[in-house]
Amino acid sequence: MATTLPTGGLSRRAATLKALTGAVRGDQIFRILLTTAALAIPALLLALLAVLVRGARPAIAQFGVGFAATKTWDPVAGQFGAFPMIVGTLLTSLVALLIAVPLSLGVAVYLTEFAPGFLRRPVAMTIELLAAIPSVVYGLWGVFVLIPLLQHAVFPFLRSLLGFLPLFRGVIYGPSVLAASIILAIMIMPFIMSVAREVLLAVPGSQREAAMALGATRWEAVRTAIVPYARSGLIGAIILGLGRALGETMAVTMLIGNRHDISASLFAPGYTMAAAIANEFNEAATPMHYAALTYVALLLFVITVLVNAAARFLIWRVSRGGVSGRNSA
Amino acid sequence: MSTMLDAPPTARTLAPRITVEPRQPVWRSAGNDEPAIEVRDFSFWYGDVQALQGVSFTVPRRAVTALIGPSGCGKSTFLRSVNRMNDLIPETRASGDLIVEGTSVYGSGIDLVAHRQRVGMVFQRPNPFPKSIFDNVAYGPVLNALCAKRDLPELVEQCLRRAALWDEVSDRLDEPATGLSGGQQQRLCIARALGNRPTVLLMDEPCSALDPIATQKIEELIFELKREYTIVIVTHNMQQAARVSDTTGFFDRGGVLVELGETHQIFTNPRQERTEAYITGRFG
Numbered sequence: 001m002a003t004t005l006p007t008g009g010l011s012r013r014a015a016t017l018k019a020l021t022g023a024v025r026g027d028q029i030f031r032i033l034l035t036t037a038a039l040a041i042p043a044l045l046l047a048l049l050a051v052l053v054r055g056a057r058p059a060i061a062q063f064g065v066g067f068a069a070t071k072t073w074d075p076v077a078g079q080f081g082a083f084p085m086i087v088g089t090l091l092t093s094l095v096a097l098l099i100a101v102p103l104s105l106g107v108a109v110y111l112t113e114f115a116p117g118f119l120r121r122p123v124a125m126t127i128e129l130l131a132a133i134p135s136v137v138y139g140l141w142g143v144f145v146l147i148p149l150l151q152h153a154v155f156p157f158l159r160s161l162l163g164f165l166p167l168f169r170g171v172i173y174g175p176s177v178l179a180a181s182i183i184l185a186i187m188i189m190p191f192i193m194s195v196a197r198e199v200l201l202a203v204p205g206s207q208r209e210a211a212m213a214l215g216a217t218r219w220e221a222v223r224t225a226i227v228p229y230a231r232s233g234l235i236g237a238i239i240l241g242l243g244r245a246l247g248e249t250m251a252v253t254m255l256i257g258n259r260h261d262i263s264a265s266l267f268a269p270g271y272t273m274a275a276a277i278a279n280e281f282n283e284a285a286t287p288m289h290y291a292a293l294t295y296v297a298l299l300l301f302v303i304t305v306l307v308n309a310a311a312r313f314l315i316w317r318v319s320r321g322g323v324s325g326r327n328s329a
Numbered sequence: 330m331s332t333m334l335d336a337p338p339t340a341r342t343l344a345p346r347i348t349v350e351p352r353q354p355v356w357r358s359a360g361n362d363e364p365a366i367e368v369r370d371f372s373f374w375y376g377d378v379q380a381l382q383g384v385s386f387t388v389p390r391r392a393v394t395a396l397i398g399p400s401g402c403g404k405s406t407f408l409r410s411v412n413r414m415n416d417l418i419p420e421t422r423a424s425g426d427l428i429v430e431g432t433s434v435y436g437s438g439i440d441l442v443a444h445r446q447r448v449g450m451v452f453q454r455p456n457p458f459p460k461s462i463f464d465n466v467a468y469g470p471v472l473n474a475l476c477a478k479r480d481l482p483e484l485v486e487q488c489l490r491r492a493a494l495w496d497e498v499s500d501r502l503d504e505p506a507t508g509l510s511g512g513q514q515q516r517l518c519i520a521r522a523l524g525n526r527p528t529v530l531l532m533d534e535p536c537s538a539l540d541p542i543a544t545q546k547i548e549e550l551i552f553e554l555k556r557e558y559t560i561v562i563v564t565h566n567m568q569q570a571a572r573v574s575d576t577t578g579f580f581d582r583g584g585v586l587v588e589l590g591e592t593h594q595i596f597t598n599p600r601q602e603r604t605e606a607y608i609t610g611r612f613g
Binding site for chain 2: 117204205206207208209210211212213214215216217220224225228229
């Protein structure tokens, strides 16, 4: 073994110094790399925004802000307004949330608090598998299974039961706002469920013990201690689902009926922004049609950002409000 | 804060209609000689592992009973059997009799919610809810509908006074309980347990996460509370057992109760050699 032993203090110090400066240089390179990667994300967002604004400029110049409030969408006459699509997007997402949130939270609470041990893992894993199915498959299933079922059984029943509401009146075609909302609900449930489940699992056992030692039943402990503790995380789970619902394209395009119109009835066909872009972009005949679709994309971008900002604000307020404020006296 | 507590004392505030005095058990004459808890040949299993081996003893009313012993000796298991918190762990089993104020805890007819109301518990780590100080103390009374809504502020004040916390928090009842110090949080948890007007208080190493000054405050509080409540405390700290308790029980590994007697006798003149070995620090 012919290793060179350090012969003196001086050379050893030099070696240490060299190793040190080498490490410092490595650190610097690493830091620069990471900073670049981190900055690339906001830069990408800005670039995306810039491309959208540039592409939409002719439409912005011609229709202005009123584009978002105009109902006509007539590529032949060159008249464009995105109001029905904006309403369709927000409405389908809202109805999807109304269906998906209670079900998903219920399943998450059941799986974490009440389900027998042998059921918990298999069910949770199945739910996570559901999230991995491509949306076009959901769309096909919707066309071949869901729509006939809704058209012949569920919608007529709803109309006879709730027909006094304008929401459940009118002709039943099959493809409709409600059909799209239901498929959206099915698609976002796995996301809400699995995040909510993780959030509920993270609640410390001491909170459950505290509630039960004070005479709470299992259900009361969930309602008064566990869910309040997990509140901001649960809202985060719902927002994740909402984000998916707003941007979901394929399955919705296949089920919503694709009509530029607004109807009070959920049985009527409608349109969403994402579906319109996907359907018409390849066939955009005129430069103005192209610009109008880009304008729709820009609006979808803005709406998504606004919804996410509102959600962040909500989470911030709830996690602050969760620990203050006296709600029982 | 409600204006009621800030208002000058009136006949109403001077003569409160509600009280946090522990309820007298109606099914017995509440004589101090009657034991509050009777344990007869009580065993407990986690799956196949036996954690308590047929222990028998009695816990005197309105006194502090300390349970000491090395880790894994079953003292916490016993404590968590008294209010059946062990039910949260799957595949547990108990045999023998455990009778609290005349009610058989593992009997078929027990109303667990009512039972846990009568038997308060304070845990090893302070576990306040992430709610306001007020809501923490009001949790039990609201949940169990123990008092009218307008009487809550009075009840909360009494509980906080009893837990020696009122002077430190009276001006910030709306603030989150999680903002209190560890010692304050633990006293809040005691106040929260008192809100249910229990007769028995179980304390599972209540000071193990606290600094010496906070520990001293809790010990003083225990000394005050024993005039009204039956207290069972599990502790790893033998000095603490010697300081706060009237009766001490020594559990040894395997879940055996080696010796139980007056604290003074246990620490000065233990009858069992194993007890002596433990308290003199020769093992454990």
